[in-house]
Amino acid sequence: MKHKLVLYLYLLLLTSVGTMLTMWIWPHHPLTRDQWIPLLCFTAFLVGVELFEIKTAMGGRWLPSSTIDVAVIATLGPIVAIAMEILGVAFGDGMIKRKHPLKLIYNAAAMSISVGTAGVVFHAIPWGRDLTSPLFLVPAIIAYAVFSAINMTLAAFVVALSEGRNLVQVWRSNYGWHFLSGLLPGLLSAFLIFSYKYAGLWSLLLFSLPLFIVWRSHKLFEEMKEAHINTVAALTTALEADEPYTHGHSYRVAKYATTLGRELGMSERELEILEYGGLLHDIGKIAITNDIVCKPARLTKEEFDILAAHPAIGGEIVSQMKFLREAADMVRHHHERPDGQGYPDGLTGEEISQGSHILNVCDAIDAMTSNRPYRAALSLDACMSELTRFRGTQFDIRVVDTLERMVNEGSFTIIPQTDGSALEIQRILREAAQPFTILPQRDAA
Numbered sequence: 001m002k003h004k005l006v007l008y009l010y011l012l013l014l015t016s017v018g019t020m021l022t023m024w025i026w027p028h029h030p031l032t033r034d035q036w037i038p039l040l041c042f043t044a045f046l047v048g049v050e051l052f053e054i055k056t057a058m059g060g061r062w063l064p065s066s067t068i069d070v071a072v073i074a075t076l077g078p079i080v081a082i083a084m085e086i087l088g089v090a091f092g093d094g095m096i097k098r099k100h101p102l103k104l105i106y107n108a109a110a111m112s113i114s115v116g117t118a119g120v121v122f123h124a125i126p127w128g129r130d131l132t133s134p135l136f137l138v139p140a141i142i143a144y145a146v147f148s149a150i151n152m153t154l155a156a157f158v159v160a161l162s163e164g165r166n167l168v169q170v171w172r173s174n175y176g177w178h179f180l181s182g183l184l185p186g187l188l189s190a191f192l193i194f195s196y197k198y199a200g201l202w203s204l205l206l207f208s209l210p211l212f213i214v215w216r217s218h219k220l221f222e223e224m225k226e227a228h229i230n231t232v233a234a235l236t237t238a239l240e241a242d243e244p245y246t247h248g249h250s251y252r253v254a255k256y257a258t259t260l261g262r263e264l265g266m267s268e269r270e271l272e273i274l275e276y277g278g279l280l281h282d283i284g285k286i287a288i289t290n291d292i293v294c295k296p297a298r299l300t301k302e303e304f305d306i307l308a309a310h311p312a313i314g315g316e317i318v319s320q321m322k323f324l325r326e327a328a329d330m331v332r333h334h335h336e337r338p339d340g341q342g343y344p345d346g347l348t349g350e351e352i353s354q355g356s357h358i359l360n361v362c363d364a365i366d367a368m369t370s371n372r373p374y375r376a377a378l379s380l381d382a383c384m385s386e387l388t389r390f391r392g393t394q395f396d397i398r399v400v401d402t403l404e405r406m407v408n409e410g411s412f413t414i415i416p417q418t419d420g421s422a423l424e425i426q427r428i429l430r431e432a433a434q435p436f437t438i439l440p441q442r443d444a445a
Helices: 002-025 033-050 066-075 078-096 101-124 134-163 167-174 183-199 203-240 249-263 268-280 283-287 301-307 310-319 322-333 354-368 380-389 397-409 420-436
Strands: none
Touching (some): 002 101, 033 078, 033 203, 066 134, 066 183, 101 134, 134 183, 203 249, 203 268, 249 354, 268 354, 310 322, 354 380
């Protein structure tokens, strides 16, 4: 209830700021009669573009519509850009996507503030009107960066308030410094500005081509990242599929790790590498015989010493793969401990990367909350008791404290051991192996 009240007050504040900013800008850049047709055309184009949003591999979304905002700011002024965004929210988010009214109000207010401020900045820089000079790109790029920074910050506030998280952590994990990647959208905006100035509204059709190329390239890039992750996930699940007590282990560790990493403020790129590390952390077990890896009892000291070589082997394997190389450190050191009693290198404290600390904890979580031949799965509460007991010695203090807070808030849950994708891969492998099964010979009659 407290969070809802704060969110309502925040929404009221944004609406007030957006209204006052619009009223302050209006006298300097009023909406004229001859701008209504361009306004409606650009709004229709904006709504159409926003239907092609791209879901990123880490759960975010990407839209190329900000290039249109900057172009409208430069050619028609910030008031027209604000009006375009408000109409776009009403038609696109309201009538087409049917979003909740509170989301519509937030989007309209946030876009008014972002676009309005970016417009003021653009027109305050002297080179904004001289299309004959390459210096024109400076205000276009700066305006895009300002727009992105404000829009992302306002959204981060919503997430921080609704989830009770630290604003800096939300910003870093969800956005990082992505708002500075405005060079390409700034250049695209310049292309639309030039074509509109010299060719009019039909240039929107011409602009669709480079915008489509950028959209398609970004989509292919996201699909490639997702394919990489799915391929690695399928590989590790296949390696685990012959052992009912461990199938899906790497998948669960990866999911736990990214959940914790996001809460700890890791960037999107760091979370991507962390997910790879979680999926591949046990890849070195491929070099260990199954009588040790799948032994239905506790290992002897000699057997454990053999098994303890798997992080170093896994790190070496991963380091040979170019697109996975950054995950090699986590794979090698996911069994290192803050007190230096881990393996293979006996690292201590700050010598161990944050990703390795996270995988160490997540590996233990899944081991304790999964069934084993020698014991039943522990509850999450019992698991937390063990993690707290060895906090600072076997497990990193910050990671355990973050996990404990998430468990208390109900934002961390255990993934069921009978994971559907793991069972499906297990079924495929068993069916594929049947034709090669050697049947026992019968005695001659």
